[in-house]
Amino acid sequence: RKPVSLPRLNEMRERGEKITMLTAYDATFAAVADAAGVECILVGDSLGMVCQGLASTAGVTLETMAYHVESVARGLRRVQGTAWLLGDLPFGSYHESKEQAMRSAAQLVHAGAHMIKLEGGGWTAETTRFLVERGIPVCAHLGLTPQTVHALGGYRVQGRGDAAALTLKRHALELQDAGATMLVLEMVPAALSAEITAQLPHCHTIGIGAGKGTAGQVLVMHDMLGVNLGKNPKFVRNFMEGASSVRDAMAAYVAAVKDGSFPDDSLHAW
Numbered sequence: 001r002k003p004v005s006l007p008r009l010n011e012m013r014e015r016g017e018k019i020t021m022l023t024a025y026d027a028t029f030a031a032v033a034d035a036a037g038v039e040c041i042l043v044g045d046s047l048g049m050v051c052q053g054l055a056s057t058a059g060v061t062l063e064t065m066a067y068h069v070e071s072v073a074r075g076l077r078r079v080q081g082t083a084w085l086l087g088d089l090p091f092g093s094y095h096e097s098k099e100q101a102m103r104s105a106a107q108l109v110h111a112g113a114h115m116i117k118l119e120g121g122g123w124t125a126e127t128t129r130f131l132v133e134r135g136i137p138v139c140a141h142l143g144l145t146p147q148t149v150h151a152l153g154g155y156r157v158q159g160r161g162d163a164a165a166l167t168l169k170r171h172a173l174e175l176q177d178a179g180a181t182m183l184v185l186e187m188v189p190a191a192l193s194a195e196i197t198a199q200l201p202h203c204h205t206i207g208i209g210a211g212k213g214t215a216g217q218v219l220v221m222h223d224m225l226g227v228n229l230g231k232n233p234k235f236v237r238n239f240m241e242g243a244s245s246v247r248d249a250m251a252a253y254v255a256a257v258k259d260g261s262f263p264d265d266s267l268h269a270w
């Protein structure tokens, strides 16, 4: 198998093949996800909740992110994995200035990330351009941005109503113009995320709770394996049901995203 790269992701998009992404936080699960055919592995700051037991992702530090990115990168190297590896820049590590964002991104790149992800629209376009010009691929993240959950008023759908939808579309276009080549859309109405996807030929949308009209899908690994501390958001499917191993469950997720049977838009209230 050839390593997943930006040109390969572009080819998949062109032929209409959905891109699959899962989070992973350690060497072994990352290797299993890679073997199951997951193209993109995200070391998400969701590790604050699923690994560290924090109340939100806002408490995760850059040092913690670098530790987990390194572990995942080692796991992938051990098995000669081919996945594209993304690392989340945590809250506070890119907000002060473009220079601070560059220093933080470099730490995750040193740890083995191929691409960094940062949340938010508007001010993040300038930061994105700065990083992309310096050779770091950037994945943006709009809609429900968990690092700012308190400002958003809770874990709720975003982009509802004409004004909010227009702002989201404008932010997405600005991020593509700034050079972002991927964009996570979290808890956005399916019709809106499909419209944004059509607007962004050079930036691949990856949805979570955003319907099936995106270029790809992402889930938090623990959620799709049915292991968690609370209750799952309703857009999640437990892929362990009917699977005989974690690897089978991940392979079933990949198959369901590719054949369009996941997500099921009827499971969204939005």
Ligand code: KIV
Pocket: 023, 042, 043, 044, 045, 046, 047, 088, 184, 208, 218, 219, 220
């Ligand atoms: O941290 C994370 O796991 C994420 C995904 C849910 C996109 O940002």
Ligand code: NA
Pocket: 044, 045, 046, 057, 088
């Ligand atoms: Na995240």
